[in-house]
Amino acid sequence: MKESWKRVIVLTSIVAISVVVLSSIYNITEPEIAKQKEIKFEEMLQSIFPLATDYSGKEGIYEIYSDNKRVGYALMANGKGYGGDIEILVGVNEDKTIKGIKILKQTETPGLGAKITERWFTDQFSGKPIGDIRLKKDDGKIDAITGATISSSAAVDTVYEGYMEKIKMMEEK
Numbered sequence: 001m002k003e004s005w006k007r008v009i010v011l012t013s014i015v016a017i018s019v020v021v022l023s024s025i026y027n028i029t030e031p032e033i034a035k036q037k038e039i040k041f042e043e044m045l046q047s048i049f050p051l052a053t054d055y056s057g058k059e060g061i062y063e064i065y066s067d068n069k070r071v072g073y074a075l076m077a078n079g080k081g082y083g084g085d086i087e088i089l090v091g092v093n094e095d096k097t098i099k100g101i102k103i104l105k106q107t108e109t110p111g112l113g114a115k116i117t118e119r120w121f122t123d124q125f126s127g128k129p130i131g132d133i134r135l136k137k138d139d140g141k142i143d144a145i146t147g148a149t150i151s152s153s154a155a156v157d158t159v160y161e162g163y164m165e166k167i168k169m170m171e172e173k
Contacts, residue, residue: 041089041104045074048091048100061166064091072099073170077162081154083107086116088158090125096167098125098133101159113151121145121152125159133160 045055045064049072054065060076073092078085084107091099103117115121124142125133134140135149135156144152 044089044102044104045091048074048089048102059169060162061170070094073166075162075166077158077166079154079158079161081106081108081116081158082113082148082150083109086154086158088155088162090159090163090166092163092167096130098128098130098159098163101125103155108151109148113145113148115145115148116151116155121155130160130163133163 045052045062049064049066051066052064052071053067055062055074056065057063057074062074063070064072064074072094075090075092077088077090079088080086085105086103086108087105089102089104091101093099101122103122106114106116108114108116121143128141132141133156135142135144135152137144140156142152142156
């Protein structure tokens with residue numbers, strides 16, 4: 001057998017073994033990864049709705065219950081920031097005001113745009129009707145992050161647009 005064919009067979013064998021090993025590792029760890037995501041999601045829900053005892057839903061719209069009484073909704077909102085995708089969990093009271101928000105995913109610039117995760121920024125949304133969810137420069141009630149106007153706008157727009165989209169979906173059902 002030629003030397004070049006031996007190399008091809010060896011390399012093909014190594015690749016095949018690697019694929020099998022990586023696939024096996026993925027299949028073994030996938031349930032644990034899903035479980036950890038669910039735990040993180042529930043922790044975020046609990047931080048917005050501390051008295052929540054249960055939730056149900058799909059398509060990014062969750063009804064939140066406390067002692068079998070609906071107390072609000074949690075909406076998944078997705079948008080684009082300066083550094084990439086932003087994913088925000090938006091808590092909504094029964095009166096349709098914002099209960100609170102939690103940034104689930106962001107890739108904004110550390111030290112600037114990443115400040116959208118800081119409590120002083122996220123707390124500004126609490127208790128406000130959706131009409132107030134705009135930056136102050138746009139006649140809203142939300143202070144922008146100095147030096148990170150694009151990230152601030154992206155977070156505000158993600159909350160607003162996600163809210164409007166999900167509320168519309170709920171009304172259509």
